[in-house]
Amino acid sequence: MNSTKRSFDLLASPELVAQSNLSAFMLQCGESDLQALSRRADDDPAWLMQQVFQFCDFRFYKTPQQMLDTSRGIEWARWCIDGTTNIVLNCIDRHRDTAVWERPYLVWEGEDKRAQRSLSYREFDAEVSRLASALLAMGVQRGDCVGLYMPNLPETFIAFFAVMKIGAIVVPLFSGFGPQPLTSRLNDGEVKVVLTADGTWRRGTPGAMKSVLDEALRSVPSVQHVLVLRHLGDALPCSMTPGRDHDWAGAVAGQPTELPTAEMAADDPAVLLYTSGTTGKPKGCVWTHVSFLGSMVTRDMHICADFKASDRFFFMSDMGWMVGAMCACIPSYFGGSLLVAEGTPDFPDTGRFWRLLQDHKVTYLGVAPTLIRGLMRYGDDEVRSFDLSALRITVSGGEAWTEAPWRWFFEHVCKKKLPFLNIVGGTEVGGCNFTGTVHHPLRPGSFGMGGLGVGADIVDDHGQPVAAGQVGELVLRNPNIGFTKSLWRDDERYLDSYWRTLPGIWVHGDFAMRDEDGLIYILGRSDDTIKVSGKRTGPSEIETLLTGTGKVSEAAVIGVPDKLKGSAIVCVCVAMPGVAADTALEQELSAAVVQGMGNSYRPRQVLLVSDLPKTRNMKIMRRVVRAVYQGDSPGDLSSLVNPEAVAELQQRLQG
Structure with a gap:
């Protein structure tokens, strides 16, 4: 295994390394050596986050008086004490009165490519304000949970930000869920309002969503209102329950296009996202207004994985997964643009995914191994027939790679020269445990280093670091700004799940290994x-x-x-x-x-x-x-x- 990995070694060009965000960040921190920066970050994660916020111009209404408080123990670490902010302040409001405001933020294509829309930051903000005002009119208050059961549409992203703009908590739900998983999550979160669509197109067939939600809501007494987007029109009947269900277009009509963003405590909950566990009830992970932006968006994807304001981001996913929030926040924070596509990557034709990259000039592409395994089944010619020259960076996440699909993607999509950066983390950590960078050699499935400041390590059953070439458990030794703030109303399960296997150390549940050159590999879940x-x-x-x-x-x-x-x-x-x-x-x-x-x-x-x-x-x-x-x-x-x-x-x- 190790000899196979040593047989392939790619280094980014000196020009790319020099122009990278990570090089600029190292310069700000006064570190010329990446390993020295990593050690300093692990030794003082509060110092690291101060540097990250400065480098990324993080916006606060009220500046924090203290960066990190671990007085209750690492398990209950608090960040940005007494500071106030809002995700919407950092991702949307920051661009008002700048050149970014009139640039495209979101470009959408339906399953039929003739259905396309584009929204500038100004236009997007206006729709966010209108929907946020409609939610206020329905009685949504700060701290209320609002379910988001939507397919890949512009309104899905509008809703994501509108909920947080008024200080409510957004609860993303997978668009393919049936009634039972919806019921369990809506009840657990005591969701007050649900935003949904009548349905979505999938492989040329209208798929119902509103009727599925109706069945789920028979057992969810907390839901008072449902806002329904008529996406399919006459293609699918949509029944409405008087008093509870409201037409989306009618609700936002006449609402103001400007609305102040709520000033929230930095550690107030913003997103309640449920993990996809297969045993027991799903775990409700809590992201605050500072946690996801401070970890995944700024530290991991901008500084380490080199997302830039000039990039167009595309990661074909669902809002019910962590990547949905990544798609919403990463490009918007930095003034880039986002491509959103409804449907599947291989319909109406098997080359659809590659055509999307070509037609919309995607520069920053995210993929998962399963997606590539599926697309490579259609052969090499599918990729060769499209112009992917706009691509600048590719990233992957979601699971461990096997070598054959990794090499196929690197050869046919990256043309053996584009950076292919591997990242891994999870909903519970709100960011990366391990990450690739353009500073590190590239080998199939490898990660260059642990996430900055998280104290990533690979240990044996007693918590002792293992030698190179040995398989061990992935742990995090430091308080991490991205950590879920407990599990939703279940502190004991939070402690049992992550902190009590090796007291005082976060045990993530992945097996990992370092090779003799220091590159890292995820080998699957430790219970596998x-x-x-x-x-x-x-x-x-x-x-x-x-x-x-x-x-x-x-x-x-x-x-x-x-x-x-x-x-x-x-x-x-x-x-x-x-x-x-x-x-x-x-x-x-x-x-x-x-x-x-x-x-x-x-x-x-x-x-x-x-x-x-x-x-x-x-x-x-x-x-x-x-x-x-x-x-x-x-x-x-x-x-x-x-x-x-x-x-x-x-x-x-x-x-």
Whole structure:
């Protein structure tokens, strides 16, 4: 594994490094060596955030009197004490009366490319103010939770900011949810108002949303009002409940196009975003008005990952995932622009994703491994036929890479020269645990360093750092401005989930490894670990061998109990188009694992299916695969985008 990674090493050009935001930040901090900056940041995270806020011109109504307070312990760290601000102040209001105000902020394209809209910052702000005024008229007050159950439309982003503009808390919800997961989240947050659409287009078919919400609301007594955007018009009936449901266009008509932004305490809740756990009820993660901007937006994506004001950002995702907030806040904070696309990346044709990049001159592209695995199935020519020369930076996140899709993307999209920066974090940390930068060498799936100031480390079961080449648990040793402020009304679960495994240290739940050159690799969730004959490994190492055959597009490797070895390997794979999913393929895949890992890793079984269970942010859920294989309950499946994959796997095992 290590020798494979050493075989590929790319360095950004000296010009790109010199012109990077990170180089400018180092100059401000008086550090010429990146490792020295990282050590100083870890030693004094409060100093780091003072530098970040200065570098990124963070706006406060009232300047904080103290940057960091850990008097109650690291678990309850508070930031920007006595300061007041608002996410809208920093992402929208800051551009008023500047040249940015008339520039495009949001460009939208529907599933039919003839449906397009563009909003300047001025136009976008006017719509935010109108909707915010309508919410005030409905009785929404500071601290109220407002659900956002919307597809990828301009109004989705307008709503995201409108809720926070008046000091309410936005609760993003995955647009593909059915009634049950909506009910559980709306009840947990005691949501007062829900913003939704009648439906959305998906693969040429109108998909209902309002009727799904109606079913969910039968068991949600807290919701008093529903604001409904008529997006599909006559394509889909939309019933309205008198007294509760309101037409979006009618509600905002006549509302003022200017409205003061609420001055909020820096640590007031702004976003309540639920994680996609598969067991127990989802965890409500709380971002404040300072946390997400101070971590992901400024420190991680601007300083480390080099987003600039001249960039057009595109990461095809859903507002119900962390990336939705990234799409809203990263370009708007710095005066850049955002591309939003409704629908799927491969409809109405398999080249749609690449055409979006070409037509809208995307410069800053975000992808997830699952997206690339899906698109590479259509062949290399799909990419070659489009002009992607506007691209400047590409980033990836969401899950661990296997080498074959990473190399495919780097060769065919990055043309072996564009930076391909890997980032990883989570909803609970509101930013990056590990990050790539243009200052670091680039190898398949690698991260250059830990997030600045977070105290990232890789440790054994006793909390001691492991040596290079050894697999360990990812932990964070420092108070992190991005950390969720407990879990929504559940302090004990917050402590149990992250702080009590190794007291005083945040245990994130990922396995990781450093190579001998200091580059870092995520190997999967630590509860996905496989220990065969005493040796612990992450599933991605074996999955790399399976996808490296070129015969499968996706793989989920799990460990199941074995009396002799401790764990035995089971591989569940999706065959590439045109490849026969038969016994011969199963045998070939098994042989590939043995050849790459040794005979003790010979799979107990290789199963071929048409799809793997995935969350809404397209992470493969190995825990669900393992539970189904062992005949256990797969737990709460509300976070899955394709629960039918679970049923198929169950049928396959029974057969």
